[in-house]
Amino acid sequence: MAVSSSRVATRRAVNAVFVAFCNLVTLLAIIALAAILFTLVKNGGGSLGLDIFTKASTTGEGLADAILGSILICTMAMAIALIIGIMAGTWLAEYAGDGRYGTVIRFLNDVLLSAPSILIGVFVAQMLVANTIHHPSGYAGAVALALLAIPVITRTTEDVLRLQPISLRESGIALGTPLWTVIRTIIWRASTSGILTGALLAFARISGETAPLMFTALGNNFVSWDMYQPMSALPLAIFSFTTGSPDEVKLAWAGALVISVAVLAVTIIARVVAQEKKQG
Amino acid sequence: MTDIASPATEITDATRRRSSPKGSGFDHWFQYACFAAATAVLAALGGVLVVLAFYGWPAFQTFGFSFFTSSTWDPVKNIYGGAGPIVGTLITAFLALLFSLPIAGGVAFFLVEFCPQVLRRPIGTAVELLAGIPSIVYGMWGYLVFAPAFAAHVEAPVQAFAANWPGSFLDNITSGVPDGYGILAASIILAIMILPFTAATLRELLLTVPAQVRESAYGLGATTFEVVTTVTLPYVRRGAIGAVMLGLGRALGETMAVTFIIGNAHSFPKSLFDSGSTIASTIASEFSEAHDPIYSASLIALGLILFLITFAVLAMARLMLRSQVRA
Numbered sequence: 001m002a003v004s005s006s007r008v009a010t011r012r013a014v015n016a017v018f019v020a021f022c023n024l025v026t027l028l029a030i031i032a033l034a035a036i037l038f039t040l041v042k043n044g045g046g047s048l049g050l051d052i053f054t055k056a057s058t059t060g061e062g063l064a065d066a067i068l069g070s071i072l073i074c075t076m077a078m079a080i081a082l083i084i085g086i087m088a089g090t091w092l093a094e095y096a097g098d099g100r101y102g103t104v105i106r107f108l109n110d111v112l113l114s115a116p117s118i119l120i121g122v123f124v125a126q127m128l129v130a131n132t133i134h135h136p137s138g139y140a141g142a143v144a145l146a147l148l149a150i151p152v153i154t155r156t157t158e159d160v161l162r163l164q165p166i167s168l169r170e171s172g173i174a175l176g177t178p179l180w181t182v183i184r185t186i187i188w189r190a191s192t193s194g195i196l197t198g199a200l201l202a203f204a205r206i207s208g209e210t211a212p213l214m215f216t217a218l219g220n221n222f223v224s225w226d227m228y229q230p231m232s233a234l235p236l237a238i239f240s241f242t243t244g245s246p247d248e249v250k251l252a253w254a255g256a257l258v259i260s261v262a263v264l265a266v267t268i269i270a271r272v273v274a275q276e277k278k279q280g
Numbered sequence: 281m282t283d284i285a286s287p288a289t290e291i292t293d294a295t296r297r298r299s300s301p302k303g304s305g306f307d308h309w310f311q312y313a314c315f316a317a318a319t320a321v322l323a324a325l326g327g328v329l330v331v332l333a334f335y336g337w338p339a340f341q342t343f344g345f346s347f348f349t350s351s352t353w354d355p356v357k358n359i360y361g362g363a364g365p366i367v368g369t370l371i372t373a374f375l376a377l378l379f380s381l382p383i384a385g386g387v388a389f390f391l392v393e394f395c396p397q398v399l400r401r402p403i404g405t406a407v408e409l410l411a412g413i414p415s416i417v418y419g420m421w422g423y424l425v426f427a428p429a430f431a432a433h434v435e436a437p438v439q440a441f442a443a444n445w446p447g448s449f450l451d452n453i454t455s456g457v458p459d460g461y462g463i464l465a466a467s468i469i470l471a472i473m474i475l476p477f478t479a480a481t482l483r484e485l486l487l488t489v490p491a492q493v494r495e496s497a498y499g500l501g502a503t504t505f506e507v508v509t510t511v512t513l514p515y516v517r518r519g520a521i522g523a524v525m526l527g528l529g530r531a532l533g534e535t536m537a538v539t540f541i542i543g544n545a546h547s548f549p550k551s552l553f554d555s556g557s558t559i560a561s562t563i564a565s566e567f568s569e570a571h572d573p574i575y576s577a578s579l580i581a582l583g584l585i586l587f588l589i590t591f592a593v594l595a596m597a598r599l600m601l602r603s604q605v606r607a
Contacts, residue, residue, distance in 0.1 A: 015503035019394060025386035029479070030403070032472055033410050036421050087317030095311055096318070105318050108325045110598045114526060115328070116533025116590055118560050122567065122583050123328040126335055147324050154321060176301045180310035208414025211535040211560070215567055235416050235536075242420045242540065249424065256417045267412045271405075 037260075044257025047250040052258065057237060058221045060247055063255050065223040066237035069138065070259075072225070073217060073233055074207050076142035081149035082199060086188075088150070089157025094183055106158075113151040120147050121212035129216060138227030141217030148209060149202035156198025160191040193273050200270035204263045210235035234259050329587065336581030342574060347581065353546030355566075360578035364546045366585060368556040371463060371549065372538065373531040376470035381524060384475050388482035392512075393504055404483060410476035416536040422469035423540035430468075431460030435553055456554035459543075464552040466542040473537050474527045481523040485516045522601030529594045533586065535560040559586040 055062025088105075096102025124144040129136050164187050172182035188195070213219075218230040219240065234255050241252035340347055343360060350361025391404050435458035442451040456462060489512045497511040513520065543555025544565055559582045570576040 011503055011506070015505040018505040018508070022386040022390040022394070025383040026390040026403070029383055029387050029475055030406075033406075033476070036413075036418070036472075039421060039425050040417065084317045084320050087314045088321055091311075091314035091318040095314060102318075105321055107595075107598060109321050111591060111594045112321060112325050114529050114533075114590075114594055115325070116535070116560060116586060118533065118535045118563055119328055119332065119583050119587050122563060122580060123331050125567070126331050126580070127327070150321060150324070154318075178301050178304035178307050180307050181301075181303055183310070204412055208412075208416065210414070210416045211564060214564060218568070235414065238416055238420060239536065242423055252420060256420055260413055260417055263412055263414060264409055267409055 040253070040257055040260060043250075043253035044255075044260075047254045048257060052251075052254050056221065056223045057232070057241075057251065060251070063234065063237055063251060063258070065221060066232045066234045066255065067258070068223060068225070069217070069220070069232040069236075070207060070234040072227060073138055073141045073145060073213070073231060074203065076139070076227065077145035077149055077206055078199065078203055080142065080146035081153055081202060084146075085150045085153025085198075085202070086157050086195060088154040090161060090183060090188075092154070092158040093161035094179075094187070109151045109154050112147075113155065116211075117148055117209055118211035118214075120144055121215050123147075124212070125215035133228075136216060136218035136230045138217055138229070138231035141213045141231060141233065142227070144212040144216045145206040145209060148212060149206050152202035152205060153195075153198050156201070157191075157195055160194030160198070161187060163194070164190050193276065197270045197274045200266050200273065204266040204270070207266070208235060208259055208263050210239055214239075329584075332580055332584040332587055336577055336584045338574060338577040339581035343578075347578070351546065351548040355570075355572070355575055358572060358574055360575070362559075362578070362582050362585065364548050365557045365559045365562045365582055368463065368542070368549055369532060369558040369560070369586065369589075371556070372467045372470055372542070372558055373528055375464070375467035376474060376531045377524065377528050379468060379471035380475045380478055380527070383471075384478035384482055384527075387475075387479040388486055389508055391479075391483050392486040393508065404480075407476050407483070408480045411480050413476075414536075415473055415534060418469055418473045419537040419540040422465070422537060426469060427460030427465055427541055429460075430465050431458050435460060439553070453551045454553055455551045458553060461541055461543040461555060462551075462553045463542065463549050463556045466538045466556075466558075469537050469541055470531050470534060473534065474530050477530060478523060478527040481526065482520060485519045485523060486512055488519075489515045518600045522597045522599070525593050525597035526601065529590050529597060532590050532593065533560055535564045539564045559583065 051062045052064075053062065053067060054064055056065045057063055058065075088109075092102055092106060092109075096105070121144050124140055124147070125136075128140040128143060133140065168186060168190065169182055172186045173179065177185075213233050213236055217233055217236065219236040220230045220232045224231060238252045238255045238259070241248040241255070244252075339360060343350070347360065347362050348366065349363055350359075351364040352359050352361045353364060354360070387407065391400060391407070395403065435454075438454050439458055442448070442454045445451055493511060493515065494507060497507045502510070538558050539561040542557055542561055544557050544561060545555035546557055546562065549556035563579050563583055567576065567579050570579055
C-alpha cells in the first residue's frame, strides 16, 4: 500500500506541475500578446486622426499616399489572384482527380503557401523591375502580392469544391448541361461563401506583407494613382518611419494600428462568412 | 401500324443526330484555362528557383566554396562570404523554435485538455486571430519597445553577473554591446511571432484526437499529464512534427520582425547579445542598393540557399501534416 500510495502521490505531483506549467505559459503568452496590442492601441490611437487618411506623408501628418497605394496594389493583386487561384483550384478539384500532375501541383501549392515572401519579392524584382519595366512600379508590387495570394485561394477553392456532393454535378449533367456550365453555375455558386472566405483570408495576408514590396513597389511620398510608377504602401511607410524622427514614429504607430485593425476586421468577417455557411 | 410509323419516317438525319448542348464547345477551352492556371502555380515556384539560381550563379562561380565558409562581407572590396547570414538564419530560427515550442504546446494542451469551457472559444479565437497580425507590427514593437527594455532589464544585469567569472562560458556567450539588438533579442521576437501560429496548428491537431480515445485513457485513471504524453501526443505525432516544421519554415524566412532588431552585422555572431544577420534581413536591407552585379548576385545566391533550406523544411512538414490535417 505504501508503495502504491507514494506512486499515486508522484503521479499527482507530476500532473500538478504539468497543469501549472500549461496554465502559466498560457497566461504568459496572453500577457505578451496583450502587451503588444496594448502598446499598439495606446501609441497608435494617440496619433490617429482624420489627417492620417487625408494628408500625404510628405506633410508629416498623414499616410494618405500609403493607404491609397496599399488599396490599389492589394486590389489589383486580388483581381489577378482570384482569377488564377479559382481556376487552379477548380482544375485540382474537378479535372485533376488523383493523377500525378495534380498531386505535384497540390504539393507545390502547399509549399508556395509558406515560402519566404522576400524571395517572391526578389523573383518579381528580377523579372519585372530589372528586366521588363526597368523601374519599380505598383504593377510589380501587385504581381508579387498576387503570387502570395494565389496559393491561399487555390487551396481553399479546391477544398470547398471537393465538399460539394457528386450528385450535384451529376444532376446538372443529366439535364444536358455542358460540364463547364455545371461548374460555373452550380458548383461555384454552391461554394460561394467558401471561396469568399479564402479570398478574404488571402487579402488579410497580403495587406500586411512588407518584404515582397520593398524591391517591387519601392515606395513614394506622393499621393499617386499611377501604378506604372513607384508606389507607396502602408507596410512600407511603417518600415521607413519606424527608424525615423519621433514625429515619424508616431505616424508609424498610427499606420500599424490601421493595418492591424484592417487585417483583424477582414479575418473576423471571413470567420463569420465561414460560420454562416456551416449553419445554413 | 402505318399511322404510328409515319411520323418516324419524317425524322430527318439532322434531328436524329443528337445535338450537343448549347455552349458545350467551350468545355475544352474552360478545361485548358483551368489547367493553365494550375500550371501557373508550378511555374511560379519553378520560376523562383530558376531565377534565383540563374542570377545567383555568378556568386558561386566567383567565390566557390568559400561563399559558404567565409564570413567576409565587404561591399567596398566586392568580396562576399555568406557564412554569417547563413549561420545567423539557422541560429535564430532554432532558438525561436526552442523558446516558442514549449509555450505553444502548453497553450494548445491548456485549450484542449483543461481550459474552462467559457474561456475555450475566446482564447482559441484570439490565438487564431493573433496568428494573422502582420509581422511588421511585431518587428516595430520589437524595435521601439522590446529592445530598449531588453537591454536595460536583461542584457545589462546578465552581463554584470557574468563578469564575476571572466572568460567563462557564460561570459563568452553574453559578450557584446548590451544595446538590445542582437541574435537573442531577434530570436525572442521571432518566437513571439510564430507562437500563435504554432499554438493554433497544434490545437487543431489535438482536436482531431477522437473523444473516445482520450476518455478511455481517463477512464483507466490516467492523469492529464499521462493522457497527453501517452495517448494524445503519440496519436498526432506525425502531424505535430509537421506543425513544428511549418513554424520553423516561417522562422527561417521571416524578414521584417528580424531586420529591425538583429543589428545587421555580417560577421560571424560571437555571442547571444552580439549583432548578427539572417539571409532574409541581409537581402531586405541591401538588395535595393546592390547595383554592382557581383553584389546583387551574392545576395540572390543567399536567397537561393534560403529557398533550398525552407523548401526542404516545408516539404517535410507538408508530407507529415498531410496524413492528419490540412493546416
